[in-house]
Amino acid sequence: MTREILLGDEAVALGAIHAGLSAGYSYPGTPASEIMEYMIRASNKEAGFKATWCVNEKVAYEEALGVSFAGKRTLVSMKHVGLNVAADPFMNSAITRINGGLVVVVADDPGMHSSQNEQDSRYYAHFAHVFCFEPSNHQEAYDMTRSAFDVSERFNIPVMVRMVTRLSHSRSRIETREIKKENPICYGQGQDWTLLPMNACRRFAHLVDAQPEFIGLSNESPFNLLDLKDYDKSLGIIASGIGYNYVMENYSNQENCPSLLKVSTYPLPEALIAKLVNHVETVLVVEEGYPLIEQTIKGLFGIPEKKLHGKLTGHLPRTGELSPDAVREALGIKPREHLRIDSSILASRPPQLCQGCPHGDTFNALNQTLEPYSQASVFSDIGCYTLGALPPYKAVDSCVCMGASVSMAKGGAEVGVFPSVAVIGDSTFAHSGITPLLDAVASNTNMTVVIVDNALVAMTGGQPTFATGEKLVQIIKGVGVPEEHIRVIVPLPKNLEKNIQVMKEEIEHNGLSVIISLRECIQKAKKKIKKGAK
Amino acid sequence: MKQDIILAGVGGQGILSIAFVIDNAALKDGLNFKQAEVHGMAQRGGAVQSHLRLSKSHIFSDLIPKGEAELIISVEPLESLRYVEYLNPDGCIVTSTNPFCNIPDYPPIEDVLVEIRSVKKAVLIDSEKLAKEAGSSRAQNMVILGAASKYLMVGEESLMEFIKVLFKSRGENIVNMNLRAFQLGKEAAS
Ligand SMILES: Cc1ncc(C[n+]2csc(CCOP(=O)(O)OP(=O)(O)O)c2C)c(N)n1
Ligand code: SF4
Numbered sequence: 001m002t003r004e005i006l007l008g009d010e011a012v013a014l015g016a017i018h019a020g021l022s023a024g025y026s027y028p029g030t031p032a033s034e035i036m037e038y039m040i041r042a043s044n045k046e047a048g049f050k051a052t053w054c055v056n057e058k059v060a061y062e063e064a065l066g067v068s069f070a071g072k073r074t075l076v077s078m079k080h081v082g083l084n085v086a087a088d089p090f091m092n093s094a095i096t097r098i099n100g101g102l103v104v105v106v107a108d109d110p111g112m113h114s115s116q117n118e119q120d121s122r123y124y125a126h127f128a129h130v131f132c133f134e135p136s137n138h139q140e141a142y143d144m145t146r147s148a149f150d151v152s153e154r155f156n157i158p159v160m161v162r163m164v165t166r167l168s169h170s171r172s173r174i175e176t177r178e179i180k181k182e183n184p185i186c187y188g189q190g191q192d193w194t195l196l197p198m199n200a201c202r203r204f205a206h207l208v209d210a211q212p213e214f215i216g217l218s219n220e221s222p223f224n225l226l227d228l229k230d231y232d233k234s235l236g237i238i239a240s241g242i243g244y245n246y247v248m249e250n251y252s253n254q255e256n257c258p259s260l261l262k263v264s265t266y267p268l269p270e271a272l273i274a275k276l277v278n279h280v281e282t283v284l285v286v287e288e289g290y291p292l293i294e295q296t297i298k299g300l301f302g303i304p305e306k307k308l309h310g311k312l313t314g315h316l317p318r319t320g321e322l323s324p325d326a327v328r329e330a331l332g333i334k335p336r337e338h339l340r341i342d343s344s345i346l347a348s349r350p351p352q353l354c355q356g357c358p359h360g361d362t363f364n365a366l367n368q369t370l371e372p373y374s375q376a377s378v379f380s381d382i383g384c385y386t387l388g389a390l391p392p393y394k395a396v397d398s399c400v401c402m403g404a405s406v407s408m409a410k411g412g413a414e415v416g417v418f419p420s421v422a423v424i425g426d427s428t429f430a431h432s433g434i435t436p437l438l439d440a441v442a443s444n445t446n447m448t449v450v451i452v453d454n455a456l457v458a459m460t461g462g463q464p465t466f467a468t469g470e471k472l473v474q475i476i477k478g479v480g481v482p483e484e485h486i487r488v489i490v491p492l493p494k495n496l497e498k499n500i501q502v503m504k505e506e507i508e509h510n511g512l513s514v515i516i517s518l519r520e521c522i523q524k525a526k527k528k529i530k531k532g533a534k
Numbered sequence: 535m536k537q538d539i540i541l542a543g544v545g546g547q548g549i550l551s552i553a554f555v556i557d558n559a560a561l562k563d564g565l566n567f568k569q570a571e572v573h574g575m576a577q578r579g580g581a582v583q584s585h586l587r588l589s590k591s592h593i594f595s596d597l598i599p600k601g602e603a604e605l606i607i608s609v610e611p612l613e614s615l616r617y618v619e620y621l622n623p624d625g626c627i628v629t630s631t632n633p634f635c636n637i638p639d640y641p642p643i644e645d646v647l648v649e650i651r652s653v654k655k656a657v658l659i660d661s662e663k664l665a666k667e668a669g670s671s672r673a674q675n676m677v678i679l680g681a682a683s684k685y686l687m688v689g690e691e692s693l694m695e696f697i698k699v700l701f702k703s704r705g706e707n708i709v710n711m712n713l714r715a716f717q718l719g720k721e722a723a724s
Contacts, residue, residue: 170596324599336601351580
């Protein structure tokens with residue numbers, strides 16, 4: 001047993017490694033990126049397992065499925081919206097007979113610190129009928145990831161570990177346990193993995209039949225703790241994940257805390273919930289994310305003669321992130337005294353592009369090019385360049401999901417948007433931009449795609465990218481964009497006039513053009529210099 | 535025995551380095567700790583903060599409740615004010631006085647300093663000057679850590695030890711420069 005300081009994400013990664021991991025796969029995304037970053041560092045030190053970034057989450061998930069088929073243990077990690085992209089393999093893999101343990105770690109971002117939405121992945125686990133763990137602290141992140149592999153192999157299902165930003169990006173100390181060996185190779189059976197109707201129907205019925213067993217496992221799980229207080233039956237609390245921490249934070253010790261059920265696994269531990277609900281008059285549900293537990297208990301009609309409090313009743317905020325203070329209010333405890341100042345002085349300081357960022361030069365050129373066109377729309381994608389939406393650039397009109405810039409520009413152009421411009425980064429292009437570009441080629445849509453190629457995944461911390469430089473040009477040619485309308489520019493202040501000229505020409509071209517704006521991210525360039533100086 | 539601390543600054547000013555040193559020093563001194571940090575979007579030149587909790591007993595929440603923090607340690611004056619409601623009424627601010635102006639509506643620095651001084655316990659440090667004196671303006675975070683050191687429940691020896699660990703890979707000169715910055719900050723605050 002050793003002790004280590006780890007991020008919550010890293011505790012998950014180490015749990016997987018110690019559970020006999022053979023291969024891990026991921027696509028970057030805050031707050032999940034540090035899981036794979038840790039695995040890559042660890043695999044460089046002590047060979048034995050593979051750890052790789054993939055081109056997107058769907059690909060990552062499917063690679064993990066191949067590992068499971070071969071009987072080995074595998075982890076696939078992603079941010080919450082990544083599971084939308086991987087939803088197809090995720091939902092279908094629940095029906096296969098998972099062979100080697102497959103654990104999917106999804107890091108949600110309540111409060112949208114670095115995301116387009118705050119969807120709650122526990123619903124996906126429910127949707128797919130699979131088991132899910134929700135750790136509340138670093139030690140549990142480590143322990144539950146280990147357990148998740150055992151559950152996956154015991155029931156032959158993928159198992160989810162649901163993380164949230166606060167735990168993913170919090171650092172603390174954990175104690176590790178023994179290191180397991182990898183599984184031997186052992187192939188899956190065709191009839192369990194070939195989802196033709198005859199197999200799929202049988203497998204789905206099997207999955208549905210297994211639900212009571214999953215609920216039983218939750219009822220028995222040592223991670224779900226029920227503490228009933230005989231002396232006070234007025235209030236009982238059901239708290240899950242880090243919601244539990246915020247409850248406990250508000251009681252100086254376990255003794256003065258009301259009756260409490262800590263929920264860490266799904267499907268819900270029905271027997272434990274029944275015990276708590278029967279014991280008290282009012283139940284407060286504290287959960288991070290959407291009101292899943294609360295809604296499940298409430299059903300359509302609520303619980304007769306009991307009060308149920310939570311997000312649906314306004315006792316806790318319905319949107320955003322929980323906090324110890326919000327939970328304190330819901331518990332009816334007086335707020336703590338705190339200092340106050342005149343907050344009018346607090347000018348906000350939003351994130352912005354770094355000084356000298358290549359994207360800034362691209363936006364300067366694009367803004368000036370589009371000035372004469374009053375009807376232009378710039379559909380952006382997701383990356384550092386999304387900050388081009390803010391002043392001083394105010395250069396883009398949309399940002400929805402990975403790859404949507406190209407597809408939206410095509411849709412817009414087809415009903416008359418002109419100029420219809422897409423702005424997309426190199427990593428996002430590889431992730432989800434190639435397929436819509438194929439579509440645009442097929443129709444030779446009158447639109448201009450600007451690929452801002454900074455040679456890495458900058459937004460999420462500088463992970464490697466799959467399609468940059470010459471390789472990117474080759475891909476675009478291969479997709480079928482005519483060579484004379486593939487233009488490469490270098491976004492630098494001294495090239496401004498030249499770049500505007502290129503953009504003008506391609507916008508005026510009545511058909512599809514791709515402009516690659518190629519210059520390395522400043523942060524990457526700085527790192528190289530630092531390394532070189534050593 | 536516990537201590538809750540808010541670390542504040544602008545993305546890129548090195549508050550996570552301050553956190554690294556305090557975390558490891560706390561571990562060495564036998565304390566529990568939790569430290570919630572900011573990655574991703576908010577780092578790009580935006581306001582960043584880290585909640586750092588030290589305690590002899592178990593720590594539940596990764597976030598500090600409002601009114602529980604004893605100390606705000608900030609590498610930037612405006613940022614030192616952003617989280618004041620986390621401070622308890624007797625709380626203390628240790629901050630740099632050197633503004634980082636990357637926004638168009640940065641308030642007049644005199645007003646910011648007046649507001650900081652309105653807090654009962656405020657330690658204001660010209661971190662840029664001291665860091666340059668130590669060898670590089672990049673060491674401002676270690677100046678501020680030094681200035682805050684006497685208020686921390688972790689030992690100075692342990693802090694210095696992990697400053698060495700943090701900068702070890704950059705060579706002896708950088709290590710010594712940061713140790714000097716720490717000392718200068720400490721002296722300026724006493
Ligand atoms: C489905 C999905 N996966 C991951 C993310 C997280 N994410 C946001 S931007 C980005 C990639 C940015 O890379 P790139 O397009 O090359 O732009 P850069 O930041 O380098 O400018 C990622 C992975 C996301 N928002 N959605
Ligand atoms: S990290 Fe790189 S791409 Fe992102 S804003 Fe900074 S320089 Fe630009």
